[in-house]
Amino acid sequence: MNFSHYFPVWDQLTADDQDQLTGAAVCRRVKKGTLLHSGAMDCLGFLMIQSGQLRAYILSDEGREITIYRLLERDVCLLSASCMMNGSQFDVAVEAEKDSTLWIIPSETYRRVMARSAPLANYTNGLMAGRFSDVMWLMEQVMWKGLDQRLAAFLLEEAALEGSDTLEITHEKTGNHLGTAREVVTRMLRYFQSEELVRLRRGTVELTNIPGLRKLAEK
Amino acid sequence: MNFSHYFPVWDQLTADDQDQLTGAAVCRRVKKGTLLHSGAMDCLGFLMIQSGQLRAYILSDEGREITIYRLLERDVCLLSASCMMNGSQFDVAVEAEKDSTLWIIPSETYRRVMARSAPLANYTNGLMAGRFSDVMWLMEQVMWKGLDQRLAAFLLEEAALEGSDTLEITHEKTGNHLGTAREVVTRMLRYFQSEELVRLRRGTVELTNIPGLRKLAEK
Numbered sequence: 116m117n118f119s120h121y122f123p124v125w126d127q128l129t130a131d132d133q134d135q136l137t138g139a140a141v142c143r144r145v146k147k148g149t150l151l152h153s154g155a156m157d158c159l160g161f162l163m164i165q166s167g168q169l170r171a172y173i174l175s176d177e178g179r180e181i182t183i184y185r186l187l188e189r190d191v192c193l194l195s196a197s198c199m200m201n202g203s204q205f206d207v208a209v210e211a212e213k214d215s216t217l218w219i220i221p222s223e224t225y226r227r228v229m230a231r232s233a234p235l236a237n238y239t240n241g242l243m244a245g246r247f248s249d250v251m252w253l254m255e256q257v258m259w260k261g262l263d264q265r266l267a268a269f270l271l272e273e274a275a276l277e278g279s280d281t282l283e284i285t286h287e288k289t290g291n292h293l294g295t296a297r298e299v300v301t302r303m304l305r306y307f308q309s310e311e312l313v314r315l316r317r318g319t320v321e322l323t324n325i326p327g328l329r330k331l332a333e334k
Numbered sequence: 335m336n337f338s339h340y341f342p343v344w345d346q347l348t349a350d351d352q353d354q355l356t357g358a359a360v361c362r363r364v365k366k367g368t369l370l371h372s373g374a375m376d377c378l379g380f381l382m383i384q385s386g387q388l389r390a391y392i393l394s395d396e397g398r399e400i401t402i403y404r405l406l407e408r409d410v411c412l413l414s415a416s417c418m419m420n421g422s423q424f425d426v427a428v429e430a431e432k433d434s435t436l437w438i439i440p441s442e443t444y445r446r447v448m449a450r451s452a453p454l455a456n457y458t459n460g461l462m463a464g465r466f467s468d469v470m471w472l473m474e475q476v477m478w479k480g481l482d483q484r485l486a487a488f489l490l491e492e493a494a495l496e497g498s499d500t501l502e503i504t505h506e507k508t509g510n511h512l513g514t515a516r517e518v519v520t521r522m523l524r525y526f527q528s529e530e531l532v533r534l535r536r537g538t539v540e541l542t543n544i545p546g547l548r549k550l551a552e553k
């Protein structure tokens with residue numbers, strides 16, 4: 116476990132700060148489907164992904180979901196430690212999309228080191244600004260892009276993540292990523308099929324026209 | 335001009351850091367309607383509002399808008415200095431909604447002091463987390479609340495800001511706050527009128543049933 120992979124500012128921390136962070140970190144292996152963190156009340160800590168895949172998403176009161184970002188190998192997740200930020204409340208949930216191995220630094224330790232370390236605080240600022248910018252981008256998508264564009268972009272992202280043009284994903288899960296109902300996804304996928312962009316089979320979506328999907332996603 | 339009103343951590347900064355910030359700050363008076371900052375390319379600086387009212391909003395490629403937050407007396411705005419955060423791009427615009435007086439600390443100065451000051455960096459972290467949380471809240475609204483709820487909440491907010499139940503605001507401006515088209519606002523306001531929640535006159539919206547609007551906003 117090399118913390119400097121996750122913290123580009125590692126060399127700027129004092130030996131004591133480094134010891135505090137490494138000493139408190141715990142390793143956890145989680146199965147696909149594990150809910151790691153849920154809502155503002157929870158405060159799991161600062162996550163460092165060693166392998167696997169997680170997603171962070173918002174959950175509505177009625178149980179609807181929308182994915183805000185994916186976490187892959189070498190990514191870090193700050194929102195699962197958001198309780199350490201004064202006055203902020205994020206109703207963000209984090210779940211494992213694949214079997215994953217991750218390191219967790221408890222929020223209290225992270226907060227204490229950050230309070231005295233300008234390099235760590237500035238690094239954390241940059242992380243938060245990056246995620247903030249992801250969410251702003253997503254909001255623009257939701258506000259102003261059609262579901263056809265967003266669905267095309269999602270299918271392309273999935274294909275890249277899975278390394279395959281045939282996706283094993285249900286319409287319901289797809290809806291949970293995009294913040295929309297299963298029926299709406301089904302209707303749009305059927306439309307995509309009629310446009311010869313995809314081929315639908317039981318439980319799979321095959322992308323048959325990648326350039327066409329890309330054009331739609333970027334229109 | 336007392337900086338400690340805007341920076342609760344002022345006393346924790348070194349005398350040199352305080353001097354850098356105060357020495358670089360400039361005061362600006364702007365007329366209602368002035369566009370102060372526009373998009374990721376711009377980098378106005380860190381804003382401190384002395385008086386007046388500003389709004390921060392996102393602008394789509396097609397010219398549609400949605401308000402992300404308001405800035406009132408004693409508020410600060412960080413996104414107008416977002417260029418100082420590595421790797422973040424915020425297409426946020428800031429305009430004066432009323433004649434306003436504000437202080438601006440240039441981004442470069444702010445970034446330089448923050449890089450060496452743990453208290454300033456942690457304070458900035460908290461600010462960003464707060465705005466992030468505002469935007470997440472807004473996204474939940476946009477995703478999962480009906481326009482009727484959002485319009486009712488907006489009318490109540492306006493009435494509170496203006497200190498009046500009779501609002502002089504066009505349907506187009508209302509649409510720009512809510513990220514929707516003028517026609518959609520007009521249709522919804524007419525529905526509100528039929529429900530005896532508001533009374534519409536040329537150029538004004540009078541809120542005639544505050545409890546009813548509140549109930550709708552919170553449903």
